[in-house]
Structure formats: structure tokens, C-alpha cells
Amino acid sequence: MSQDRPQTPVLDRVRLPSDLKALSDRELQQLADELRAETISAVSVTGGHLGAGLGVVELTVALHAVFDSPRDKIIWDVGHQCYPHKILTGRRDRIRTLRMGGGLSGFTKRSESPYDPFGAGHSSTSISAALGFAMARELGGDPGDAVAVIGDGAMSAGMAFEAMNNAGHLGKRLFVILNDNEMSIAPPTGALSSYLTRLYSEAPFQDLKSIAKGAVGLLPSPLQEGARRAKDVLKGMALGGTLFEKLGFSYVGPVDGHDLDQLLPLLRTVKQRATGPVLIHAITRKGKGYAPAEGAADRGHARARFDVITGEQAKSKSNAPSYTSVFAKALIDQASRDDKIVAITAAMPDGTGLNLFAEQFPRRCFDVGIAEQHAVTFAAGLAAGGMRPFCALYSTFLQRGYDQIVHDVAIQRLPVRFAIDRAGLVGADGATHAGAFDIGFMASLPGMVVMAAADEAELVHMVATAAAHDDGPIAFRFPRGEGTGVEMPERGTPLEIGKGRMVAEGSRVAILSFGTRLAEVMAAREALQARGIAPTVADARFAKPLDRDLILSLAREHEALITIEEGAVGGFGSHVAQLLADEGVFDNGLKFRSMVLPDTFIDHDSPAAMYASAAMSASDIEARVLDVLGAARLPARA
Missing domain, CATH: 3.40.50.970 (Thiamin diphosphate (ThDP)-binding fold, Pyr/PP domains)
Known part of the structure; x- marks a missing residue:
């Protein structure tokens, strides 16, 4: 949905993170406000992950104002929250192409920008990657600091603790920002979430805010005395930062992740004085600053295009259930x-x-x-x-x-x-x-x-x-998205294990489909019938165990057999080929083709466009049948 773009006089002066160095702290606050408005405006046009980015606007500004990217590596765990980062790192002119074909990725991506030092899409990898950068620096590789920004939900994964345990053991300079918003995609579960909540639940947040703000200026070396600082700042709390300190990190926090008056001096101090691994515990709110996101059950995690004023999303209409x-x-x-x-x-x-x-x-x-x-x-x-x-x-x-x-x-x-x-x-x-x-x-x-x-x-x-x-x-x-609109059974009936089904009888060539490409196969069959070719079509249902009788029957009764699946090489088609080879079917001259996803990672686009680029649409299936029969030049019937 199109809206007027917000007025952004300070943001208009920022092309790259180095431009933030010339801004005063007051201007940085205005920059954060404008960055939030620009993020909301952009995602309203493209759809995407809104709440996570809104929750780290101030943190993004503070990190880029204090650290020197791309020399310093800022690694965003998962990448859901990276849209404000992309706006500040030379990609603002393309931000309204997010997640579109040929546009910006919705995640960090090394090939997209030098400001994305490590690609992400799945969670809990940032600390491991940041530790790798830190050790590479120590061994003469790329210089600069490594900063991992990880959410409380991602911190629940075992990989994050494996990395922290190793980082504490190695003892090298490394920064981990724990972005604690009490919410991953769904409300977080488990003992760690409860632990983080107890870190600040026993005292009014405003009191913590004022205490933490004062502590930044009072402690000349907060990192060398991390344990004492945690106890002083969080006086009266039962646990403090003990868990993280036991893993070998100096613990600082919690701090208000939306208050630049806290974030800027704190980050400047730790950058100046840190000698080993440091964990900064920042409290944020997912969807911060946009009421429809703050009020949503998922805090605006993943949204379709929406109206900025009302927050109403543009939903596609379908007669079929997902x-x-x-x-x-x-x-x-x-x-x-x-x-x-x-x-x-x-x-x-x-x-x-x-x-x-x-x-x-x-x-x-x-x-x-x-x-x-x-x-x-x-x-x-x-x-x-x-x-x-x-x-x-x-x-x-x-x-x-x-x-x-x-x-x-x-x-x-x-x-x-x-x-x-x-x-x-x-x-x-x-x-x-x-x-x-x-x-x-x-x-x-x-x-x-x-x-x-x-x-x-x-x-x-x-x-x-x-x-x-x-x-x-x-x-x-089963895939993402809506079904095909077929008639639904009142209740499911167990299938015979390892048995497929015939869909359409034909001659010369048989197409054996595994998965939802069957609809495209039937569309291709209709087009082929106009050329006088009527392939047999079967739905395999099972990749394991294979329906041996069905497959061998199709192979014996047709000149050619084509398999198709929504997966990579080594899957269903490979198992069928192994069966045919073991049974000696190829000795009888059967022409066999397997249609699978190409041996490459396909960039984001609409699913239809992605399958077209993978040569797996109805027209591609039609062309494959014509090719295998040597009939590519036959004209369609009038």
C-alpha cells in the first residue's frame, strides 16, 4: 500500500555509517526517530519482518555511531532485525525492494554489502561467527572488532552456549549484545527466558534505568570489574549476571536498549576498555514505536504490506486453505x-x-x-x-x-x-x-x-x-501457502505404505510426480494433448519405500519415464533411477529423465518465479516431454 514518505532531514544526510560520526548525540536521537519512521514506511510497501527491526533502531544507531563498520564486524543474529542496518549502510535507495525478485534480501547477505560480514537466516549463529572473526583478527586476518547482536529467543539454542563457552575459554576481545525483548517469534519458553526475566523483574524498570545510566559514568573500568558492576547496578536482585560470568564473560546490564543516553556512553566505554569477551544485556521492546506492531500478538514479526496509519495488512484472498x-x-x-x-x-x-x-x-x-x-x-x-x-x-x-x-x-x-x-x-x-x-x-x-x-x-x-x-x-x-482448492475429505484415511496412485492414463511417456508439482504436471499434460501427446501421470506419494510395482509397470509400458520433485538431486528421482538400474530396465532402452531443483541456491522471489527459474513450471515439463520424445518441433494442433 502506498503512503507518503516520512520527512527525514537527518537521515537524508547519512549515506554510510561513517556519516554518523559527524552527528551530535542529540542528532543521533533524531536520526533514530527518522530511521524508525523510514523502516515502517518501507515495510508497509514490501511486507516483511517489521517488529524485530523496530526493536533495535536505537541499538543500530548506537552501534554504527560507536563502532567502525565495515572494519568492525556487526553480526545480526537471524537477520530479521537488519532492515534499519541496511538503511544506514548504503542501501536506503533500494530498501523498498526488500524480499522482491532482484531486490534486497530480507536477511544479511555477504554478497549484497561489505557491511554484512556474515549471512544469516537461521538463528543462534552470531556468537560463533563473531568469535571466528575475533580469532581471525588475533591470527593476522581481518582487523577490527566483532560484535554479535543476538535475541533472547536465539540465546536459548544450544549453539549459542557452545559459542559462549568457547569464547570464555579463549578469552579474546569480543562483544555480544543480548537483545532481550522477552520475545522471539513466539513468546519465549524455557528456563533461560525465566532467568532473563528475573534479572530485572524484581525492581521497577525506571529505577534500573536511572541506576544504569549513573553507573556508566561512575565506573572507569566496568569490564575489568564486570561481576562487581552487575551486583552494584542490580542491587537487590537474586541472580545478576552470574550465568554469563560463569561462562567467562564480563556482564554489563541490563540497560534500556531504547535510551541512547545509556547506550552511547556504555558502548564507547566498553569499546575503549574491553580486553576479553563482554556481554551487554539490553532490554528492548519488539515493535517499539509503532502501536499496531506493539499491540500484535507476534509484535509484528512477519507482515504483509500494510497501511501505515491503521496497520491493516493487505491479505491475498484464496478459496483454498493453507x-x-x-x-x-x-x-x-x-x-x-x-x-x-x-x-x-x-x-x-x-x-x-x-x-x-x-x-x-x-x-x-x-x-x-x-x-x-x-x-x-x-x-x-x-x-x-x-x-x-x-x-x-x-x-x-x-x-x-x-x-x-x-x-x-x-x-x-x-x-x-x-x-x-x-x-x-x-x-x-x-x-x-x-x-x-x-x-x-x-x-x-x-x-x-x-x-x-x-x-x-x-x-x-x-x-x-x-x-x-x-x-x-x-x-x-508439504509446502508453504495455499492448497489447490480440491474437495476435502471429512476425515483422513491411512494410505497403504509404499503405494502410489494413477492419475491419468496415457501412452509413450509417463510422468511420475512426487509432491505438489502434480498440478503443474496436469497443466503440462493438457498443453501436450493439443499436440497429440497424452502422457500417463502418476502420483508417487512415497519416496521411501518406493512403489516398485507402479514404477516398473510405467517403465515397461512407456518409451520414457520422467520424475519430478520439489527437491534437490539425490532425492526421489535418484531412488527411482537406482531401482531401474538394479532391475536392468535401462537395458531395454527406457529413456529416463529426472526433474529436480538445480544445483544452486535460488535467490528470493515469488514461488512461481523461483520454480520458473528452476525450470519446473508447466511449460518446462511440456518442453521436457517433447525433448525426450524428439517431438520438440511438432506444431500444436489447431
Whole structure:
């Protein structure tokens, strides 16, 4: 939605972070106000992650005013909060292309700017990366300081603590900003969140604010006396910064992350005096300064385009439900008849639809925080204990728990059900969130059952299939977005394991589809019929175990067989090729082609445009059929 752009006289003077050095502290405050307005205006046009960026506006200004990027490396964990950073680092003229094809990435990206020293898209990597930069500096690599900005939700992941433990052991100069807004994507869960809350919940925040402000000027060396400062500043609090100090960090805070009068002198002091690792605990508010975001349940985490005045979002209209909501409702239906069904997710209850499950079965739904490794093994323990767990994760988040899938689930043949959301290309989030690899890494495991839904009705049946399957692990994948609008069953019916289905009878060439490319296959078939070619079409349903009878029948009865899937090489098509080779089918002259995602990471765009660039649209399928039959030059019938 188009709005008038805000007036930004100070921001207009800033082209790069070095321009902030010429501004007074009062002008920096005005700059922060203008930067917030510009961020709101830009995201209203493009959509994207709003609340996280609004929560770090003052912190972004303070970091760029004090540190010297790109010599100093400022690493934004996840990257949801990086839009204000992009505006200040020479990309303001392109900020209204965020997440669009050919435009700016919604995350930090090394190839986009020297001010993005480390790419991100998944959480909890910043401290490890910053420590790497710090050690590279010590060993004669790139100079400059390393600053990691990590949210309280991301801090709950084990990787963050692994990095802090190593950083404390190495003892090198390193800055970690804990951006504590009591909220990741969903409200944070777990003991760490409670610990952070207790750090400042026992005293009025305004008192803390004034105490912290005074302490900055009083202590000549706050970092050398980090433990004492934490006790002095937070007098009366039970815990202080003990946890972080035990990990080897000097702890400073908490401080008001929206008060530049606190942030600027504090950052200047630590930059001047730090000799080892320092953690600065900043309290912020997600969505700060924009009432519709502050008042939203998710604080404006991910938004469609919206009206700046009202905050009303521009939502696309569809007659079909989203795959995620179909999964959630189907799982709720199964759980209503089976009290052993439980659900697990890792900080994405809304994204996976498990918020709906939690409303119905609060005792049987577990959000474990940003901890996918734990989520998988926790699910394995539940399965070993006699429950029927559904572990619902995005495809790319499931990658983070792969060792646990292998070691704790597959080897033990535990019946964990993996609901793999965001399978295939996902659009504006780009390569970091594209579910390209799960078919390959799941189907390679002995005893694993791997399904893909061709449409939303098939997804309902696959949820029922998973619920009924107690003989080892099982996975089913489905994409982001709306379904195809097919008629929905009242209740799911378990499918026969390893059996596909015929969709359309034809001749000469057979197309075997795995997943939601089936709609594009049928569109291609219609176009081919105008040329006098009517391919046979089948829906594989299973990548493992394969439907041997169906595949071998298609191979024997056709000149050519084409597989198609929304995944990378090494997945479904590779398994089919292995079967055909083992059975000697290629000796009979079968022409075989496999349509998979190309061997590259595809940049963000609309899903349709991304699949077109991957040569997997209906027209590409049509062209592949014509090519394999040697009929590319045949004219279409009138």
C-alpha cells in the first residue's frame, strides 16, 4: 500500500555509517526517530519482518555511531532485525525492494554489502561467527572488532552456549549484545527466558534505568570489574549476571536498549576498555514505536504490506486453505480420538499451526524453543515412552537436528512422525528457508518412510497415515501457502505404505510426480494433448519405500519415464533411477529423465518465479516431454 514518505532531514544526510560520526548525540536521537519512521514506511510497501527491526533502531544507531563498520564486524543474529542496518549502510535507495525478485534480501547477505560480514537466516549463529572473526583478527586476518547482536529467543539454542563457552575459554576481545525483548517469534519458553526475566523483574524498570545510566559514568573500568558492576547496578536482585560470568564473560546490564543516553556512553566505554569477551544485556521492546506492531500478538514479526496509519495488512484472498492449517486441523482430529498423540515444535507454534493444537490440547503440545536437536530427541524419548509424537518443523530447521534423526530416531526405529512444513521453494525468505534437501537426507535413512502430499486432501490422508504408523519413523512434507482448492475429505484415511496412485492414463511417456508439482504436471499434460501427446501421470506419494510395482509397470509400458520433485538431486528421482538400474530396465532402452531443483541456491522471489527459474513450471515439463520424445518441433494442433 502506498503512503507518503516520512520527512527525514537527518537521515537524508547519512549515506554510510561513517556519516554518523559527524552527528551530535542529540542528532543521533533524531536520526533514530527518522530511521524508525523510514523502516515502517518501507515495510508497509514490501511486507516483511517489521517488529524485530523496530526493536533495535536505537541499538543500530548506537552501534554504527560507536563502532567502525565495515572494519568492525556487526553480526545480526537471524537477520530479521537488519532492515534499519541496511538503511544506514548504503542501501536506503533500494530498501523498498526488500524480499522482491532482484531486490534486497530480507536477511544479511555477504554478497549484497561489505557491511554484512556474515549471512544469516537461521538463528543462534552470531556468537560463533563473531568469535571466528575475533580469532581471525588475533591470527593476522581481518582487523577490527566483532560484535554479535543476538535475541533472547536465539540465546536459548544450544549453539549459542557452545559459542559462549568457547569464547570464555579463549578469552579474546569480543562483544555480544543480548537483545532481550522477552520475545522471539513466539513468546519465549524455557528456563533461560525465566532467568532473563528475573534479572530485572524484581525492581521497577525506571529505577534500573536511572541506576544504569549513573553507573556508566561512575565506573572507569566496568569490564575489568564486570561481576562487581552487575551486583552494584542490580542491587537487590537474586541472580545478576552470574550465568554469563560463569561462562567467562564480563556482564554489563541490563540497560534500556531504547535510551541512547545509556547506550552511547556504555558502548564507547566498553569499546575503549574491553580486553576479553563482554556481554551487554539490553532490554528492548519488539515493535517499539509503532502501536499496531506493539499491540500484535507476534509484535509484528512477519507482515504483509500494510497501511501505515491503521496497520491493516493487505491479505491475498484464496478459496483454498493453507497447507499448514490443513495439517493442524487434521492433527487435531486425530488427537481428539487418540490421547497418545502429542506435538512438538521449536519456537514456531504459529508457523507450523501447532498454536491451534495447543488451544485444544495444552498438556500435549510442547514448544521447546529454538532447539531443533533437542526437539527431535525429545520426540524420540516420547516415542520410546509409549506416546505418538508429531515433530513439526520447517524443512530447513529440521536440517539442524539431522544427527538426532539418524542416531536417536532412525537407528532405534522409534515411531517419530515428522511433519515437514515449508518444503520446496518458499518465496521471499529465499535460499536460507528453501526446503530443498529433506527428501534426500530423510529417504537415505534405513527404515524411514517419506511421503509428500500432492494437494491438501492428500495431506489429510498422510496425517492419518503417520498417526497409524507405529513401525519406525515416518515423515511427510508439504509446502508453504495455499492448497489447490480440491474437495476435502471429512476425515483422513491411512494410505497403504509404499503405494502410489494413477492419475491419468496415457501412452509413450509417463510422468511420475512426487509432491505438489502434480498440478503443474496436469497443466503440462493438457498443453501436450493439443499436440497429440497424452502422457500417463502418476502420483508417487512415497519416496521411501518406493512403489516398485507402479514404477516398473510405467517403465515397461512407456518409451520414457520422467520424475519430478520439489527437491534437490539425490532425492526421489535418484531412488527411482537406482531401482531401474538394479532391475536392468535401462537395458531395454527406457529413456529416463529426472526433474529436480538445480544445483544452486535460488535467490528470493515469488514461488512461481523461483520454480520458473528452476525450470519446473508447466511449460518446462511440456518442453521436457517433447525433448525426450524428439517431438520438440511438432506444431500444436489447431
